[in-house]
Amino acid sequence: MAEIVNDTVKVFWAQPGVYINMTDNISGTYCKWTEGQGSLWVNHNAEQRKLTSFPEIQTMLTSGEEVGWVVNITECQCASGPGNCYDGILGDTIKGFKMAKDSSIHFSNSMTTIFPVAMNFIQLITFVSVDANNTATFRARHVDPSTWEQDDMDIMSCPIDSGSSIGDGAKFYVNNI
Incomplete structure (x- = not known):
């Protein structure tokens, strides 16, 4: 951390x-x-190429490329209303995915986070759905790793960052070699 x-x-x-x-x-x-x-x-990080649409993300994943993602939660629309989702940044590399009949892409991420000041552990499990309408939905569950009881769940919807000057939304990228 x-x-x-x-x-x-x-x-x-x-x-x-x-x-x-x-x-x-x-x-x-x-x-x-x-x-x-x-x-x-x-x-120095490897040079990255931004993916700015659902078809680009789908093409890179299905061709076997390693696709990374990052999202600033404050740039998303929280399903339970403004200000009700936690603030933070989520991201990882897509290690496995499922493509549904409607072509949407689904993947998940899990990590254990420690807050050293309070010595508090939280298991954060994120389920992501990327849809053909260029949006991504993030369902983030906070779980107590000692009891596996769900503490909280946030549902956020974000546009895929189109590369415009605004730069809001979920960002997807591949590393250029």
């Missing part, structure tokens, strides 16, 4: 897995890059 505050990045890590009330294997570092403090290796 990484958190950026002004000019300082806080990076925390642990071995993969679910650790209930076990925090002794968590490590971390702080890096204030404007003053040369800390040690953090930063690599």
Whole structure:
């Protein structure tokens, strides 16, 4: 997990897995890059090509390309009304997908997040549907990883970022090699 505050990045890590009330294997570092403090290796990201429509996303996925996605929740329409969904950014690489009869694309993502200040774990499971009308729907469930009880669920709908100057919506991309 990484958190950026002004000019300082806080990076925390642990071995993969679910650790209930076990925090002794968590490590971390702080890096204030404007003053040369800390040690953090930063690599330049691969050049990315933005996918700006459903047909582009569908073509890249069905041809076996690795497609990434990222969405800023504040740029989406929350199903339960404005301000009722949490703020944040979601994203990952599509590792598997299903194409429905109506051509919509469905995939999911799951990650365990730790909030180091409170030593609180949350399992975030996101279900995504990308539709031919150039929209993406995100259903994000917050689950307690120790009991698997659902804590909260947000449903958001976003347009696929068309590459216009506004830049709002769900962004999809492939890495150029």
